[in-house]
Amino acid sequence: METTVSFQFDEIGQRSGKSFTGKFQIKSVLSRREHFLADERRRFILGPNPAGAPPSLQGEAYMLGRLYVLISDGPEWWMNSDGGLDIADENVIGELYRLAEEKVKEKEEELAAQAKAALTKLASRTSKKSASQSQADKEE
Numbered sequence: 001m002e003t004t005v006s007f008q009f010d011e012i013g014q015r016s017g018k019s020f021t022g023k024f025q026i027k028s029v030l031s032r033r034e035h036f037l038a039d040e041r042r043r044f045i046l047g048p049n050p051a052g053a054p055p056s057l058q059g060e061a062y063m064l065g066r067l068y069v070l071i072s073d074g075p076e077w078w079m080n081s082d083g084g085l086d087i088a089d090e091n092v093i094g095e096l097y098r099l100a101e102e103k104v105k106e107k108e109e110e111l112a113a114q115a116k117a118a119l120t121k122l123a124s125r126t127s128k129k130s131a132s133q134s135q136a137d138k139e140e
Contacts, residue, residue, distance in 0.1 A: 003029040004072060005103040009096060013089030020092050022075025026100050028107035034069040041065040045085065060090060063097040070100050 042065035068083040
């Protein structure tokens with residue numbers, strides 16, 4: 001089961017005017033540890049009083065925490081940005097988060113469809129075995 005997804009990113013920073021492009025590879029399935037690590041990163045970004053941070057920064061810290069664990073490989077500008085903390089453009093973080101979560105959702109739907117197909121196939125095999133066993137029992 002492949003649990004990574006790649007996508008191309010291309011965005012212009014609204015503050016800096018800088019072009020942010022490149023290919024990202026993300027994990028579409030996270031372990032429990034990685035979920036906790038994402039939250040730990042969020043709390044690290046917000047500091048000792050996260051509730052005192054403006055809601056917009058709380059949201060951005062959440063996105064950066066998720067991206068921190070989702071992204072397994074990315075362009076040099078991302079890899080050198082301390083998980084996005086050194087990027088001046090909020091729109092870049094927002095768009096990267098949106099695309100990453102979209103890809104995760106697509107992969108989750110794909111995996112769910114595969115699981116459903118496997119269950120259907122298994123149920124079909126079980127039904128056939130049961131029917132042939134019933135037939136064999138009747139013949140005895």
